[in-house]
Amino acid sequence: MPKVKWLESKFNGNDKYRAFPLLEVLHIGGLEALEDWFEAGVAAEDGCFFPCLINLVLDRCPKLKELPSLPPKLKSLCIGMMGWKTLNFGCNSNPIPLEKLAVFDCPNITSLPLADEIARLAALRFLTIRNCPNLISLGRYREVETANNCHLILNNLWISDPSVLLMEPLRSITSLKELRIEHNDEVVSFPNEAEQWFLKVRSSLSELQFSSLKSLQSLPSSLESLSSLQKLYIYWAPMLRELPNLPPSLERLTISGCHPELKEKYGEDGGSDRHKIARIPHISIHH
Numbered sequence: 001m002p003k004v005k006w007l008e009s010k011f012n013g014n015d016k017y018r019a020f021p022l023l024e025v026l027h028i029g030g031l032e033a034l035e036d037w038f039e040a041g042v043a044a045e046d047g048c049f050f051p052c053l054i055n056l057v058l059d060r061c062p063k064l065k066e067l068p069s070l071p072p073k074l075k076s077l078c079i080g081m082m083g084w085k086t087l088n089f090g091c092n093s094n095p096i097p098l099e100k101l102a103v104f105d106c107p108n109i110t111s112l113p114l115a116d117e118i119a120r121l122a123a124l125r126f127l128t129i130r131n132c133p134n135l136i137s138l139g140r141y142r143e144v145e146t147a148n149n150c151h152l153i154l155n156n157l158w159i160s161d162p163s164v165l166l167m168e169p170l171r172s173i174t175s176l177k178e179l180r181i182e183h184n185d186e187v188v189s190f191p192n193e194a195e196q197w198f199l200k201v202r203s204s205l206s207e208l209q210f211s212s213l214k215s216l217q218s219l220p221s222s223l224e225s226l227s228s229l230q231k232l233y234i235y236w237a238p239m240l241r242e243l244p245n246l247p248p249s250l251e252r253l254t255i256s257g258c259h260p261e262l263k264e265k266y267g268e269d270g271g272s273d274r275h276k277i278a279r280i281p282h283i284s285i286h287h
Contacts (some may be wrong), residue, residue: 020050020053021051021052022052023050023052023053024052024053024054024055025053025054025055025056026050026053026055026056026057027056027057027058028057028058028059028061028064029057029058029059029060029061030059030060030061031060031061031064032060032061032062032063033063034061034063034064035063035064035065036064036065037049037064037065037067037068049067049068049069049071050071050074051071051072051073052071052073053071053073053074054073054074054075054076055074055075055076056071056074056076056077056078057078057080058078058079058080058082059078059079059080059081059082060080060081060082061081061082062081062082062083063083064082064083066084066086066087066088067087067088068088069088069089069090069091069092070088070089070090070096070098072094072097073097074097074098075097075098075099075100075123076098076099076100077098077100077101077102078100078101078102079102079103079104079106080102080103080104080105080106081104081105081106082106082108083106083108084106084108084109085108085109085110085111086109086110086111086112086113087103087109087112087113089113089116089117089120093120094120095120095122095123096117096120096121096123096124097123098121098123098124099123099124099125099126100124100125100126100127101124101126101127101128102126102127102128102158103128103129103130103132104128104129104130104131104132105130105131105132106131106132107131107132107133107134108134109132109134109135110134110135110136110137111135111136111137111138111139112129112135112137112138112139113138113139113140114127114138114139114152114169115138115139115140115168115169116139116140117139118139118151118152118169121152122153124152124153124154125153125154125155125156126154126155126156127154127156127157127158128157128158128159129158129159129160129161129164130158130159130160130182130183131160131183132160132161133161135161135164137167138164138167138168138169138170139168139169151169151172151173151174152169152170152172152173153173153175154173154175154176154177155176155177155178156176156177156178156179156180157170157176157178157179157180158179158180158182159179159180159181159182160181160182160183160184161184161187162181162184162187162190162194163194165194165197166193166194166197171197172200173200173201174200174201174204175201175204176201176204176205177204177205177206177207178205178206178207178208178209179201179205179207179208179209180208180209180210180211181209181210181211181213182209182210182211182212182213183211183212184212184213184214184216185213185214185215186215187213187215187216188215188216188217188218188239189216189217189218190218190219190220194220195220195221195222196222198220198222198223198225198226199222199225201226202222202225202226202227202228203227203228204228205226205228205229206228206229206230206231207229207230207231207232207233208223208226208229208231208232208233209232209233209234209235210233210234210235210237211233211234211235211236211237212235212236212237213236213237213240214236214237214238214239215239216237216239216240217239217240217241218240218242218244219234219240219243219244220244221244221245223244223245223246223247224244224245224246224247225247226247226249227247227249228249229246229247229249229250230249230250230251230252231250231251231252231254232246232250232252232253232254233254234254234255234256234258235254235255235256235257236256236257236258237257237258237259238257238258238259239259240258240259240262241258241259241261241262241265242261242262242265242273243262243266243273243276243277245276246276246277246280248279250280251280251281251282252280252281252282252283253277253280253282253283253284253285254283254284254285255284255285255286256284256285256286256287257286257287258287260287262285263285263286263287266285267285268283268285
């Protein structure tokens with residue numbers, strides 16, 4: 001029945017092509033030879049490309065061309081191991097209902113034009129950018145947008161490269177609930193600009209996680225000023241030997257897979273620096 005409905009609705013009364021007009025969830029993965037979205041000679045016009053699609057996952061399709069435009073009702077987009085160089089949000093002025101965007105393991109990506117579309121991305125709350133080593137821009141952040149208070153307002157941000165925090169529009173973000181920095185073998189410490197970035201979200205950030213950071217030796221000293229931070233998780237940072245001063249608001253500290261010295265210093269069995277974290281209600285430290 002779905003196939004019949006699609007065939008019947010493929011073209012509407014004025015001959016516009018409609019691709020899968022009833023489809024809401026689509027996952028395309030592991031199709032390494034797939035190149036085109038449509039058969040030869042057919043192109044979907046704006047608003048006719050998966051008009052009811054809400055959730056789209058694309059992974060391991062290295063030859064698949066970029067989206068002609070974002071489906072008009074799309075709320076969640078996940079892109080992994082694709083060959084794209086950028087992401088096409090479309091050229092109209094309609095709001096983009098996207099709430100979740102995840103881009104990971106895309107070595108060809110050089111730009112994600114978030115800043116260019118910031119006024120249309122008012123619904124975006126969950127952003128993941130991981131393992132995109134050639135990403136150099138999140139778009140052109142125009143001063144007029146700042147004057148009109150067009151800022152990105154996120155709840156969750158998951159990244160692998162801390163340098164993206166210094167790219168607009170993330171550089172100017174002032175509200176964030178959860179930050180994860182993970183899966184990076186290169187970062188050793190955080191530069192001063194990144195330290196200052198944490199201060200911008202100090203009154204909103206409640207959960208912070210550092211994980212799978214093979215070379216990390218020190219955490220930002222500005223963590224002490226995060227007045228809303230309640231949960232701090234540190235996983236698999238084998239070179240990390242010491243903690244900075246932590247904020248009084250912290251309620252949970254979990255450490256696992258870090259340097260043995262960390263447990264010796266902060267462990268409950270006589271650690272020399274245990275007194276620095278003893279006030280935290282819930283503490284878990286493991287090798």
